[in-house]
Amino acid sequence: xxxxxxxxxxxxxxxxxxxxxxxxxxxxxxxxxxxxxxxxxxxxxxxxxxxxxxxxxxxxxxxxxxxxxxxxxxxxxxxxxxxxxxxxxxxxxxxxxxxxxxxxxxxxxxxxxxxxxxxxxxxxxxxxxxxxxxxxxxxxxxxxxxxxxxxxxxxxxxxxxxxxxxxxxxxxxxxxxxxxxxxxxxxxxxxxxxxxxxxxxxxxxxxxxxxxxxxxxxxxxxxxxxxxxxxxxxxxxxxxxxxxxxxxxxxxxxxxxxxxxxxxxxxxxxxxxxxxxxxxxxxxxxxxxxxxxxxxxxxxxxxxxxx
Amino acid sequence: xxxxxxxxxxxxxxxxxxxxxxxxxxxxxxxxxxxxxxxxxxxxxxxxxxxxxxxxxxxxxxxxxxxxxxxxxxxxxxxxxxxxxxxxxxxxxxxxxxxxxxxxxxxxxxxxxxxxxxxxxxxxxxxxxxxxxxxxxxxxxxxxxxxxxxxxxxxxxxxxxxxxxxxxxxxxxxxxxxxxxxxxxxxxxxxxxxxxxxxxxxxxxxxxxxxxxxxxxxxxxxxxxxxxxxxxxxxxxxxxxxxxxxxxxxxxxxxxxxxxxxxxxxxxxxxxxxxxxxxxxxxxxxxxxxxxxxxxxxxxxxxxxxxxxxxxxx
Numbered sequence: 001x002x003x004x005x006x007x008x009x010x011x012x013x014x015x016x017x018x019x020x021x022x023x024x025x026x027x028x029x030x031x032x033x034x035x036x037x038x039x040x041x042x043x044x045x046x047x048x049x050x051x052x053x054x055x056x057x058x059x060x061x062x063x064x065x066x067x068x069x070x071x072x073x074x075x076x077x078x079x080x081x082x083x084x085x086x087x088x089x090x091x092x093x094x095x096x097x098x099x100x101x102x103x104x105x106x107x108x109x110x111x112x113x114x115x116x117x118x119x120x121x122x123x124x125x126x127x128x129x130x131x132x133x134x135x136x137x138x139x140x141x142x143x144x145x146x147x148x149x150x151x152x153x154x155x156x157x158x159x160x161x162x163x164x165x166x167x168x169x170x171x172x173x174x175x176x177x178x179x180x181x182x183x184x185x186x187x188x189x190x191x192x193x194x195x196x197x198x199x200x201x202x203x204x205x206x207x208x209x210x211x212x213x214x215x216x217x218x219x220x221x222x223x224x225x226x227x228x229x230x231x232x233x234x235x236x237x238x239x240x241x242x243x244x245x246x247x248x249x250x251x252x253x254x255x256x257x258x259x260x261x262x263x264x265x266x267x268x269x270x271x272x273x274x275x276x277x278x279x280x281x282x283x284x285x286x287x288x289x290x291x292x293x294x295x296x297x298x299x300x301x302x303x304x305x306x307x
Numbered sequence: 308x309x310x311x312x313x314x315x316x317x318x319x320x321x322x323x324x325x326x327x328x329x330x331x332x333x334x335x336x337x338x339x340x341x342x343x344x345x346x347x348x349x350x351x352x353x354x355x356x357x358x359x360x361x362x363x364x365x366x367x368x369x370x371x372x373x374x375x376x377x378x379x380x381x382x383x384x385x386x387x388x389x390x391x392x393x394x395x396x397x398x399x400x401x402x403x404x405x406x407x408x409x410x411x412x413x414x415x416x417x418x419x420x421x422x423x424x425x426x427x428x429x430x431x432x433x434x435x436x437x438x439x440x441x442x443x444x445x446x447x448x449x450x451x452x453x454x455x456x457x458x459x460x461x462x463x464x465x466x467x468x469x470x471x472x473x474x475x476x477x478x479x480x481x482x483x484x485x486x487x488x489x490x491x492x493x494x495x496x497x498x499x500x501x502x503x504x505x506x507x508x509x510x511x512x513x514x515x516x517x518x519x520x521x522x523x524x525x526x527x528x529x530x531x532x533x534x535x536x537x538x539x540x541x542x543x544x545x546x547x548x549x550x551x552x553x554x555x556x557x558x559x560x561x562x563x564x565x566x567x568x569x570x571x572x573x574x575x576x577x578x579x580x581x582x583x584x585x586x587x588x589x590x591x592x593x594x595x596x597x598x599x600x601x602x603x604x605x606x607x608x609x610x611x612x613x614x615x616x617x618x619x620x621x
Contacts, residue, residue, distance in 0.1 A: 027593075035596070059593040064600075066549055067539045069586075072347035076590040079340045092446055093539040096459050155443075 025057040026283055029077035030111075031070055032088035035062035039268055040088060043111050046272025047086070054280060071097040078104045084279045085109070091116035107282040111275040115291050120282045123275045125266040126294040131162035131217065133299045134242040135169035137262050138213045141240045145175030146212025149201055151182050151194055151221035162217040162244060170215075179205070184221050194224025195231075202232045211239055219243035219250040219263055226253055226260045235259055246300045254305045262301045270295045315613035316563040319606070320581050327588035334591060338467055348583035349476035350375075350531045350538070354550045355557040355579050356476075356483040357527020360520050361421070362558050362570040363487055365500040368524045369425040370410060371554060373432035375532030375547025378403050380440040382533055383542035387449035395454075399533050400526060406432060407525015411518030429551075436544035446541030455540030472534050479527065484572040486523075496520055497569065556607050557582055563614035581606075 028051065034040045044060065051058045059082075063069035070089050074097030077085050085101055087094065088111045098118035101108050110122030138148065148170060152163035163181075170176045180201055185193040198214070205211050214229075216222035222243030229239055239259050243250050246265035253260040274295045281288055298304075327335045334340060354371050361368050382399035386392070406428065413424035461468040487493035495516055498506040507513045531550060536542040558570050560578030565571040585606065589599040 057593075060596070061590060062596040064549075064596075065545070067541075067543075067546060068350065068535050069347075071538060072343075072586070073590050075343045075347065076587055079334045079337070079343060080591050080593075081334070090444075090446065090541075093444075093541045095455070095540060096538060099459060 025055050026083040027057045027059070027080070028084050028086060028279055029073070029080075029082045030058060030060045030086040030088070031063070031073045031077065032061070032111075033063045033065050033067055033070055034088060035060070036064070042268035043088065043272040043275070046269035046274075047111065047276050048272075050273045050276035051279075054276070056279075067093050070094050074098070074108075075100055077101075078106055082106060083283050086111050086275055086279060087113050087119075090114050091119055091122075107279075109275055109278050109282065112271055117291075119291070121278050121288040121290060121293045123271050123278055123293045123295060125271070125297050127158055127161045128165050129294070130244050130264040130266075130297050131165035132169060133264050133297070134244055134262055135166045135215055137299065137301075138215050138240055138242055139169060139173055139176065141261070142176070142212040144173045147177045147179045147205070147210060148213045148215060149180050149182065149198070149211060149225070150178055151184060151197075151214070151216040151225065153183055153186065153217060155183075159217050166215050166217070176212075179211070182221075184224070186220075190218070190220030191224040191227070194221035195228045196224075198225040198228035199232065202228060202234065208234070208237050211237075213240040214242075216241070216243045219245045219247045222260055222263070223249055223253060226258065229259055251300065251305050254300060254302055257302050262299060265298045265300050267295050267297060313564065313566065313614075316560060316581075316610040317577070319610060319613070320577065320584075323581070323584060323588070323606075327584065327591075331588065331591050335588060340587070342467060342470065342473070344580070344583050344587050345473040345476070346470040347587065348579055349470070349472035350534045350547075351550055351553050351557065351582070352476040352576065352579045353479045353527055353531040353534065355554040355561075355575050356479050356572060357524040357531070358554045358558050359483060359561070359570045359572055359575045360487065360496065360527070361524045363493070363496040363500050364517060364520055365503075366414065366421040366517065366520070367425060367555070368407075368410060368521060368528075369422065369551060370406070370429040370432055371524065371528035371531075372548040372551030373429045373436065374403055374406050374525055374528035375535060375550055376542075376544055377406070377432045377436040377439070378529035378532035379536035379542035379547060380436050380445065380544055383445040383450060383536055384439050386451055386454065387445050392451050392453055395451075396533060400529050403525045403527070403529020403532070404522055405525075407522040407528070408518065410525060411521030414521060415514040415517035433544070433548070440542065440544045442544060444541055444543035450536075450540050450542075454537055458534065458537035458540075472538065475530070475534060479530065480572060480576055483527075487572055492516070500569070553582060560607060560610055563610050568614065581610075 032040055048058060061073045071094050074085060078100050085106060085108045087108060091098060091110060091113050098108055102118055107120040110119045112124045113122050115122050150166055153159040154163060170178060182197050184190050184197055214225040222241050226241055229235055235258055241260045243263040246263040250263045274293060278293055358368060358371060378399040381402045382395040385395040385398050410425055410428050413419045414421050458472050461470040495511045498511055499513055503513060532547045535547055557578035558575050560581055561574030562568050562570050564577055565574040585603050
């Protein structure tokens, strides 16, 4: 029986082999360790819709969090001589695989992966632009004057660039004073510690109007600040709070019309679609000049949060 | 019947290879692909060889994956703090040796069941890895260029390059094979596995041997963790965790091929290669990731079931 079971398994393999038999369509391997994360699914929806329209044969490989396995699967895709590889993982960590793809002349495109010289291009949202959107929103809402609290996180490069832009925008207004620039502890996700820090700042600045706005480099500190402000009974003071990423909790807060007024939504489906467009360009033989391809983001306020 | 039982897994492995060779005539049985497979599986292989040492005594070590993660972040944290390459590597290996010895003392001195003892240390090592790394991935400029370059390099042989990681796994195989098959130390481990009480009465220093065997396994796990960190040129506190279950699966697959169903180094190698070949071949055939995972599990079960022919009826 054992032998027969084995033969059965082999027969199953044979059927699968038949399914994968020679095709003329362009073959694209999408390799990610993060398929189970909701964001990744949106990227893929956008990518696959576009890929289907172009008649590609797409193979999506999930390594369930295993980064070394991403390298292994890139090697397998290179062995298979696919026409292009898409990765959704920090390219620096899978460089061993990128080197092999380069040696075989197979282009690799990043889908919100991070920049790397071995990628044809990386398709992502513009962190500079997102920070500029919310910082300018804050500056305009408070009429270019007042005392502002910043929540930033410089150890993480994608968030660090947001802080740089906020500093620049607020620095352009002589009457805006940054009274604190806080790096919250993010072990707990960032909300609880941001709330504690904001409570301390509120205690130190008890007068109504002494804090005009809270600008946060991502949503969690903004939510923590909102909780602190409401718990202190200062929710009607008109303190303007903004975040970035427009996660569901932030959208809910914005929809309620309280102090949390704005955030920025990335277009994940659009990133997937633009990734497919970049793949089409490199398959056609084009050398993409921009190492990073930006997909537009959208400012979310009470006026469009329910769309 | 005995022969069928012993060779069913091997025959199955042969048929799987045949199926892939037929389905992928141009890309499966190529030198480059086989070299790729040897590299892809090298880290798992080292953990599985190390696991074979404790399993020879009938024991388990569930903490190997967590130890691999911990050794990686210990080395990487030292690199980030400006320590030299040798210092980081030694600290990683030392962590493995000490952690393994700690497992051994819990099992051999305190008499805690290996399953429970190493489940406890799995959690401790994993927590320690998060503490050491602050929960972050250590990468980029913090990792010395030479450390990442090691895994990308290899020994050039006639137009091909034998990857460093594959050679390291081969060395680990050689060491474990000699240790288990050609030393009195190894024979005593199998004696403990056969009947611990009889071994003790025959004068085998059971406690010391068990403790030392766990230390060897811990060291092996640390080696694998450093290999992993080198391959991805970075370290995070969970990256080696997945190695543990696959290593145990590989040893079990190997046991179905060995006489007396004992864990043997070369049989473990066959088990490890079987898992790697399935991963590589099914990926090349563009089989859905989740279906691939399902099939690998089913094939492990089929192999173990086939080795039970006749036994289950008795």
